Amino acid sequence: MCKQKVLDYIQNNNLIGIKAGIERPDFSDIWMMVVQGRIFARSWGLAERSWYNxxxxxxxxxxxxxxxxCQICATVVDDNPELTAAINQAYLAKxxxxxxxxxxxxxxxxxxxxKTMETIGKPMVNTESSSGEQAPPSRSQLFHHDIK
Known part of the structure; x- marks a missing residue:
């Protein structure tokens, strides 16, 4: 599985499934953007129980x-006017x-x-424990935009 397939899917589909945090059992469909080869999402609902929170x-x-x-880790986007403008334009275009x-x-x-976040992750590798339960990803299973 390569990063480009994930980026292409996000670029070409309006709704992407996201399961935020460990408390949510199901995926929610949200808008996601690819900008400069990176994946971003913004919270529409500003509620306390939102995927963002x-x-x-x-x-x-x-x-x-x-x-x-894809196993991901999300990070809040730093204030960067050029990146913000590019993300805004990508939302408007898509x-x-x-x-x-x-x-x-x-x-x-x-x-x-x-409420903009960047997702950092990679297609999942075998994350089952020996007991068959889903094990949390290790840091070595995450990437920062470099899936080969």
Missing amino acids: SFLKNPMSQIKCGTIL YNQGYNSVYAQSITAEKHVA
């Missing part, structure tokens, strides 16, 4: 890109059609920009 409590989780399951256009315009507002 779940990541703040525990940054380890998963995204699902079709049949590809989602500014049909009923999505109102949301695409809104998600570039400051209250949503402040």
Whole structure:
């Protein structure tokens, strides 16, 4: 599995499955963006139990890109005006059609920009423990944008 397949899936699909933190049993579908070969997401719902706040409590989780399951770690994006402008433009280009256009315009507002996260991860390797239970990923199973 290569990083490019994950990036292509996110680039070409509107909804990406995300399971944020360890408390959520199911995947939620959210908008994700590829900018400069990196993966970003913004919180639409600003509720206490949002996927964004779940990541703040525990940054380890998963995204699902079709049949590809990726172990990820999320990090809050530092204030970077050039990167923010590129992410805003990517949201507008990808989602500014049909009923999505109102949301695409809104998600570039400051209250949503402040809730931007970058996902860092890789397609899952065998993460089953010897007892057959799902084991948490080790740091060596994570990457920072360098899947070969």
